[in-house]
Amino acid sequence: MTSHTSEGTIAWPADLAAEFRAKGYWEDRPLGAYILDTADRLPEKTAVVDGDLRLTYAELANRMDAAAERLLQLGLKPDDRIMVQLPNGWQFTVLTLACFRAGIIPVMALPAHRQYELSFLTELSEARAIAVPDVIKDFDHQAMAEELAVSIPALEIILVSGTAKPLNVRLEEILAPVKDVSAARARLDATAPSPDSPALFLLSGGTTGLPKLITRTHNDYAYNIKACSIPTGVTEDTVYLGTLPASHNFPLACPGILGILFAGGRTIMLPSPEPRKAFAAIEREGVTLSTAVPAVAQRWIEYQQEAGTSQLATLEVLQVGGSRLPDEIARKVKPVLGATLQQVFGMAEGLINTTRLDDPEDVICTTQGRPVSEADEVRIVDEFGEDLPDGVPGSILTRGPYTPRGYYRAPEANARAFTPDGWYASGDIVERRPDGNLIVQGRDKDMINRGGEKISAEEIESLVYRIEDVTMAAAIAMPDQVLGERLCLYITVKPGREVTLEQIQDLLRRTGVAAFKIPEHLVVVDELPTTKVGKINKKDLRADIAERLAAAGVHAK
Incomplete structure (x- = not known):
């Protein structure tokens, strides 16, 4: 039976899906199953740290399944959508995992979004619920959610982290543990979502227009997570600090929070990359891996140069992505922060490229890496769609087992961004070196034509x-x-x-x-x-x- 959400989604061709399964890229398991694997293997190991709260894997799995059942008891059904607008914290992680288990689809909004964006996204996704904080920095998210519910009749349930008004539901009660979760686990296992079904909606980037919804399935997202974990060297000893908004693909799954939880490592949730707090968390928790956008990396470098702290002794890898890191700043990461730089160039629509930790310094500092999967196809083309030789900048086209074939319910955008045979055009201008590493030259709208x-x-x-x-x-x-x-x-x-x-x-x-x-x-x-x-x-x-x-x-x- 085709789900409502699947009707707005463009599936991979059957022959390609069969090939992805045969080659082991798609494992036909829902995302929640990977978390349960880790919880069964390492029940007493710390999984999530948020301030004073520390959750073991057993506790995380307990809360995940208990919350999944409570969401269903609220009247949400598998394939229903829920807007998730939460800051980095344990609540975000547990709610997201609970949605995966229940087959409810989280729409990954940003804490910075306001009524304009959320109204559009809620209507497009036909979300029946929204999860928000009560107040952040004097902005009342709960009041905004209530205004949305008035204007959008389909939005029926408001979950609030913090203090919930009488007609709303306190999120922390939904995410509370239970004494015995075995019955809930058995019920959820019996009704687990199809691995080919949508797992979550990510938002497209860019600075023009409202975001588009990117459908990621359980199969393709699990592979995205696993493929990214290998070049980043993630193991159960990895301690990850997440300071970028967790609803972004980069800190969520490249390998991000989910990659760490798949592997059995420890993830530290911090709502801000402000150097003083981030450095203190790195020292306190023995953080080995973190992510940053170029502006954050630069702030960390400047702070370390000024303060000369010894707080970064355990930091082994700093991933930097989101936009091109200037070479001059890239060259400062290792000598100033003491961590190996891993440049990451990718898109929520799929393809992820990284430099490798053992690459020569020149590759690490001057390129944005190469695809994480052998199955990633990449073409560099001119304005007429003709392939260009190495060393010549052009538009990047990509397809593969974790690059979707189209946006959700967006035929006009799909006609612009996807070719009939499934190539996705991100709008990035890149140059491919003979060694396969890519150099990002900007966006097609970021090229000046003088x-x-x-x-x-x-x-x-x-x-x-x-x-x-x-x-x-x-x-x-x-x-x-x-x-x-x-x-x-x-x-x-x-x-x-x-x-x-x-x-x-x-x-x-x-x-x-x-x-x-x-x-x-x-x-x-x-x-x-x-x-x-x-x-x-x-x-x-x-x-x-x-x-x-x-x-x-x-x-x-």
């Missing part, structure tokens, strides 16, 4: 970071009547310091950069705008420079 000459924004940004006083850099296209576009650079600088356009131009000339790549306009700001994912919001910067040009009486186009 009179026909293409400039990679990320290439310029990486060079500008060689100026010590530059703390953040963003290169964007500035509209121009003559050339169509010119290169404009936005930067933030260290307090009390000054960086001029002439200084940057001189650096690039001395570096030997082509003249057409040298920035022609500089804007120094106190802070760069960011997206909800923490990436620099270049859409806002393009709008800002257009306003500045108009105010100056410059008619760009």
